[in-house]
Amino acid sequence: MDYPIGEGEVKLVSTDWLEKKKKEDIKILDFQPNVHDYIYEHIPGAVYFNEGLFRSAKEGVPGKYVPGKNIENIFRSLGIKKDEPTVVYTGKGEFKGWGDGLEQTMAAYTLARFGHENVYLLDGGLEKWKNEERELTKEYPETKESSFKVEIKEELFLEYREFKRIKDQEDVLLLDARPLNLYEGQGPWMKPGHIPGAVNLPWKNLMQSNPRKLKSIDEVESILEDKGVQRDKKIICSCGTGREATNEFTLLNWYLDYPDVYIYEGSFTEWCAYPDNKTITGEKPR
Missing domain, CATH: 3.40.250.10 (Rhodanese-like domain)
Known part of the structure; x- marks a missing residue:
């Protein structure tokens, strides 16, 4: 590459x-x-x-x-x-x-x-x-304080209410980046399974294992095609707490330049915090 x-x-x-x-x-x-x-x-x-x-x-x-x-x-x-x-x-x-x-x-x-x-x-x-036997060190570098000014990029993520409003629309594809066993069954959360409609795409499927490196673009695009990830869809990346989803969000939003990608930062943890929200067990999204 x-x-x-x-x-x-x-x-x-x-x-x-x-x-x-x-x-x-x-x-x-x-x-x-x-x-x-x-x-x-x-x-x-x-x-x-x-x-x-x-x-x-x-x-x-x-x-x-x-x-x-x-x-x-x-x-x-x-x-x-x-x-x-x-x-x-x-x-x-x-x-x-x-x-x-x-x-x-x-x-x-x-x-x-x-x-x-x-x-x-x-x-x-x-x-x-x-x-590759490149140079390593134990020394600490000198740093100087900066004047960084935070500007939160709200266009990158969805809050809970907006996520719930749009997640079942026909032009939306919701991805769940967790391992299959957590997607299908009981993990550490208070509810089992996954958010209704979520398609399982474990983030590790896109990566080589040692070192943890992105697979070739051809391999990645084949995996995405198999999961129905299309450029004309509004794609929402999710997982357990929003952490695993960052792998797929960076891939789709920045490396492959998909036009309409978001991350649901609250993910399954926030979804389960609302008692009325249903979850689905098994391998199917719904």
């Missing part, structure tokens, strides 16, 4: 691209799952940022984004500038081993959600970088 891939605020880049660019005026953010993973090893120049800072509970419902003013203070303290090329990556975490690869799609989406205009996501993440 030719890199960078994508249009707009988020693009997919290769390890070769980052190797060539890392000494230029760019920001590199390490989203390994635990700070000890970063302390153990990271790409030279990378600043540590934990994705857990993005979300908390709101009115008792977990997994909701914190207010923009909270994010603004964090972005500023890390020296993030909204127009500066900013590379995000993660890995399984050499010290803790907790990573699943979603940290970097979650990070890329969240940066764009709060107004960043120039995000690059490292295809294959730290695992590919290490497999």
Whole structure:
């Protein structure tokens, strides 16, 4: 594949691209799952940022984004500038081993959600970088506080009421990025199954396993076609808490430039919080 891939605020880049660019005026953010993973090893120049800072509970419902003013203070303290090329990556975490690869799609989406205009996501993440025996370090870079001003991009996501209003319209396709067993049966949620109408497309189906790298565009488009993902549809990406959905949202919205894509951030967790909302078990959407 030719890199960078994508249009707009988020693009997919290769390890070769980052190797060539890392000494230029760019920001590199390490989203390994635990700070000890970063302390153990990271790409030279990378600043540590934990994705857990993005979300908390709101009115008792977990997994909701914190207010923009909270994010603004964090972005500023890390020296993030909204127009500066900013590379995000993660890995399984050499010290803790907790990573699943979603940290970097979650990070890329969240940066764009709060107004960043120039995000690059490292295809294959730290695992590919290490497999190629590229340089790692334990040193911490110097940072200077920025003046980042949050601008929430409401056109990227749907709130609960709007989601419920449109999800069953004929021109809408709702995707559920969770594993099949959670889609079909009982997971950790108070209700089993999935949101009525949701089509299961596990996010891992679109990725190679080691390193966690996007499959070829031809393979991806074949999978999407099989699931009925078409450009004339309004596509809503969902999952359990909105995290897995970021993988498919970044793919469809930015890499493949589908014209009408949204993420339902509340996803199945928020849906289940309303007692009257039905859920469906089994392999069929309805």
